[in-house]
Every structure is written in structure tokens, then in C-alpha cells.
Amino acid sequence: MSTTPNNAIPYAAQGVLDPAASLNEALDTIDALLQLEVLAIQNDPPDSASDGDRYLVGAGTGAWAGKDGQLARYMADPGYWQFFPAKVTLNKADGLLYVKGNSGWQISNRPATLPQITGDTSSDLAGVVTQMLSALNGIYWDNQVS
Numbered sequence: 001m002s003t004t005p006n007n008a009i010p011y012a013a014q015g016v017l018d019p020a021a022s023l024n025e026a027l028d029t030i031d032a033l034l035q036l037e038v039l040a041i042q043n044d045p046p047d048s049a050s051d052g053d054r055y056l057v058g059a060g061t062g063a064w065a066g067k068d069g070q071l072a073r074y075m076a077d078p079g080y081w082q083f084f085p086a087k088v089t090l091n092k093a094d095g096l097l098y099v100k101g102n103s104g105w106q107i108s109n110r111p112a113t114l115p116q117i118t119g120d121t122s123s124d125l126a127g128v129v130t131q132m133l134s135a136l137n138g139i140y141w142d143n144q145v146s
Helices: 020-033 125-136
Strands: 054-057 071-075 080-084 088-091 096-101 104-107
Touching: none
Parallel strands: none
Antiparallel strands: 054 071, 071 080, 088 096, 096 104
16 A cells, blocks of 8 residues: 555545445544654553554664664554654653654754853954854754654
């Protein structure tokens, strides 16, 4: 079955007498990826999970082996984990926003305070620009999404 290019949402299969199954699969995927927040980032599934619980998989082990960097969502009925690619998520465990880059999940960060720009802004433009660039160091979105 083919999927949408950005979020891998399955298209409804063509020529099927009952399209409800593929439509429900697409709706489940949309539900998993819409307004994305996860309970935590961890390597293996929790001992107990509730329907719809979502986690980011770190270095997957156990039932999550081979699912590194993916979003895991628990489906209580029939009781299994689904895995999805994700790009941005809020981690409820630490309250931080994470983005997926070439080296895995990274905190989308910024310094708590920006340094003060000093010097004569009218005559030392190069110095001020250098200070501004230094102040912005560490503020980034890793746009090298894999």
C-alpha cells in the first residue's frame, strides 16, 4: 500500500470492496502524529501502557529492537505497539521540544539568556555582528532531517 510523502499516512486501497479498513488505518496514523507529544524517550516499552500512549524510541531493545528514533504508540485493542517516523515532538517528561536530525533526536534549544551586545554600534558594525552571531550560537533547528 502506498503512503503520503511526509508522514507515511496510508492511502485507502483502490478497488477494495470495503475501504473502511484502509481508511481506519490512515485515521490511526493521523491520530498518532497529530499534535505530537510523547510521555518520554526510552529504549524499551514500559511494563504497562494505556491506549494511545506515545514514546520516542532511543536505542530500541526488547519489543522495540530495531525501532531506534521512531515514535511508538500503544494500541490497547488488540494490544501491540505501532511505529511511525516523526520529526518534531514535545517530551512531557522534561517539557522540551525535540527535533529529529542526522544524529537522532536533539533538543531544540536556546540559551536561557542572550549576552549583551557591547561596543559602539555606529562605528564597529563588524564587531557587533560578530557578537550577535556568537549570541546566536546554540540556537538552532537541525534541518538535516533523515
